[in-house]
Each structure stands twice: as structure tokens, then as C-alpha cells.
Amino acid sequence: QVQLVESGGGLVQAGGSLRLSCAASGLIAGINSMGWYRQAPGKQRELVATISSGGDINYQDSVKGRFTISRDNAKNTVYLQMNSLKPEDTANYYCNAARYGSNFWGKGTLVTVSS
Numbered sequence: 001q002v003q004l005v006e007s008g009g010g011l012v013q014a015g016g017s018l019r020l021s022c023a024a025s026g027l028i029a030g031i032n033s034m035g036w037y038r039q040a041p042g043k044q045r046e047l048v049a050t051i052s053s054g055g056d057i058n059y060q061d062s063v064k065g066r067f068t069i070s071r072d073n074a075k076n077t078v079y080l081q082m083n084s085l086k087p088e089d090t091a092n093y094y095c096n097a098a099r100y101g102s103n104f105w106g107k108g109t110l111v112t113v114s115s
Contacts (some may be wrong), residue, residue: 001026001027001097001104002024002026002027002028002031002097002104003024003025003026003027003104004022004023004024004095004096004097004104004105004106005022005023005025005095005106005107006020006021006022006093006094006095006106006107006108006109007020007021007022007023007084007109008020008109008111009093009110009111010023010111010112011112011113011114012038012085012111012112012114013113013114014085014086014087014113014114014115015084015085016085016113017081017082017083017084017085018082018085018111019079019080019082020036020079020080020081020082020093020095020109020111021077021078021079022034022036022076022077022078022080022095023076024076024077024078024097025076027099027115028076030099030100031053031097031098031099032051032052032053032098032099032100033050033051033088033096033097033098034050034051034071034078034095034096034097034098035047035048035049035050035051035058035069035078035095035096036049036050036069036078036080036093036094036095036096037094038089038091038092038093038094038111039091039092039094039108040088040090040091040092043091045094046060046114047060047081047102048060048063048067048070048080048093049063049067049069049080050067050069051070051071051078052089053073055071057069062088063089066080066082066083066084066085067080067081067082068080068083069081074081076102078095080093081114082111085111085113086113087113087114087115088113089111089113090111090112090113091110091111092108092109092110093108093109093110093111094106094107094108094113
């Protein structure tokens, strides 16, 4: 099993910034990609950004140029720097790790952007 613990959510005004962190523990060997997903009230969970063990990065179009995902393999931690936040970015943000075809999820951290 892989355990994921997110931190860094909170309330911020539109145009502000937040940095989310996700620390992985447990069976971390073999983790391929890690990433962030989000789910707003009444909506489906959607991909925000992913980063592979080799450094390949993928972003949802709506966050390109505003969000940056990074990974510290030595600390088994993935980060999401979020700048120029918009009210539509309000959601629960979930950390994900993919390992040998299995997906693991954190409990989520709430990001609220006020207008």
C-alpha cells in the first residue's frame, strides 16, 4: 500500500497563490506517476497535473501557465504551486500515485478561492 498525505490547502483571494504538498510513504518503490486531481461540489473529479518518475509532465488546459507541478524523489513528495488562482479553482484537491497499475489517493485538501 501507498499512503499519501496532502497539505497546504486553505482560503485565498482571487489572484493569490498556494502551494500544495503530498508526501508518500509505504510501498513507494515502483511508483510511476504522481499527480493532483480536484473535485468541485457537484462535479466529477478531474485531472489537474501529473508528473512521471522520468519527469514527464501533463497539465489540464485550464491551469497551464498558472500551476506548476514538481517532484522531490528524495523526499517522496510532489508539489503543486498554484498562482493566479481563480474562483473556479475552488475544489478539494487530491494527491494520486500510480504503482504497477494500481491507483492510490490521499484524503484531499480543500482550496477555496474567493472573488
